[in-house]
Amino acid sequence: MTSALTVGLAGVGRIGASHAETLKHLPGVDTVIVADADPERAHAAATELGARAVPDLDALFAAPLDGLIIATATDSHPELITRAVDAGIPVFCEKPVAADIQGTLDVITHLENSTVPVQIGFQRRFDAGYRAARAAIASGSLGWLHTLRATTLDPAPPPAEYIGRSGGLFRDCGVHDFDIIRWVTGHEVVEVYATGANRGAQFFADAGDVDTATVSLRLDDDTLATVSLGRYNGAGYDVRLEALGSRGNAIVGLDDRAPLTSVEPGYAPSGFPAYPGFMERFRRAYTDELAAFVSVAAGELDNPCSPADALEAFYIAEACELSRHEHRRVAVDEVRR
Incomplete structure (x- = not known):
């Protein structure tokens, strides 16, 4: 410089x-x-x-x-x-x-x-794990992808006043998963089905939002993806991506601080504390x-x-919101302008 x-x-x-x-x-x-x-x-x-x-x-x-x-x-x-x-x-x-x-x-x-x-x-485009997953997919070492599983689970919800102006779970939170799925695969999302639920604070429903959601995505090469989103993951901040291929897999976020508890006999927990939030998880x-x-x-x-990249992720979030409200599969092209 x-x-x-x-x-x-x-x-x-x-x-x-x-x-x-x-x-x-x-x-x-x-x-x-x-x-x-x-x-x-x-x-x-x-x-x-x-x-x-x-x-x-x-x-x-x-x-x-x-x-x-x-x-x-x-x-x-x-x-x-x-x-x-x-x-x-x-x-x-x-x-x-x-x-x-x-x-x-x-x-x-x-x-x-x-x-x-x-x-x-x-x-997330600058996180070492996501970059490694992108490189593995691009190299062909995983074979052809058949499934992606993305997870973004907050340990506790944001304040009520934030939810009302956040744009909703898909636009505020899930948009990160939608962007990173596009980025690590190099493919576009063409169809979504999204559903959500509220079992937590009333302010989510009052804002027309949900505190938990599951999304099914179809990419343009017929790879399937799921995205799990939530505001009440009491075990800790959980952000992961699983890229599963015909010859191998690449998992992002599976480390000693992942808030996962195995109940298998003989399993020894890591002893490291879970990340408390996004700032700590993605500091680097x-x-x-x-x-x-x-x-x-x-x-x-x-x-x-x-901004064009951001727009593509926004289109997916918008399609999810439409799908949730109308209880149907939505082609991303339906919300393009």
Whole structure:
């Protein structure tokens, strides 16, 4: 990298503060400037992390930025992405691009004639296990794939106020599984069947959401996949992917901290604590993701996850929501625009 960059960070909530901490230690980053809807929170984060705080987003855009990281509420993403791109500032934005398909399409249309990169945050693409699974599939060592089993189970639900604005279990949580299935296989999902249930807090049903779901997917090469999603996995944070082929398999997330309990006689549990949440499970992946963005912003690396990639995962989530409501198989093409 030829020169150190000045990176702006919009939003210093949980994920934003973690990104600020990561940026502080990344080679190639000289200065981090932060802004937040709460100026006092921005100032506190900047003081703790050795960054520079500015009072609002206008002041952030007035700074000479080489890149912008967006970790604000979803409804602000489209405006911040397009504003940065129009100013020639490379962007990293946490998923989603927008709250719905039309908003995502509007952003993509806005970017059509721009060469400014916009990287969307799907951190599993940078996890060593998922990368190894992708390499194994691409090498042919597994033979032909017949089954994929993906799991994302939270140990406890988010706050009620989050659920109401999250977009629902498929768009908020399952979208990570949908993206990674596309990425590790190199194939598209063409059909879904999704069902969900509520046995936990009433606020899920009040928001029109579910706290547990199972999805069946068919890929364009007839590989079948299942995705299990849940908010009440008391044993711990459980994120895995099983890729099963005609000659072998590759399992992601099956380590000493996987919250699995065997009841087979003679089985000795690992003794290691389960991951408490996504930040701990994917800490290294988040670091590598931001390191990639720094290289993208410096013009040294092609964009590893574009808004178009995010849209494809969003289409699958949208098809799942339609399937759940109408109790039928849904072709992903039904929700494309």
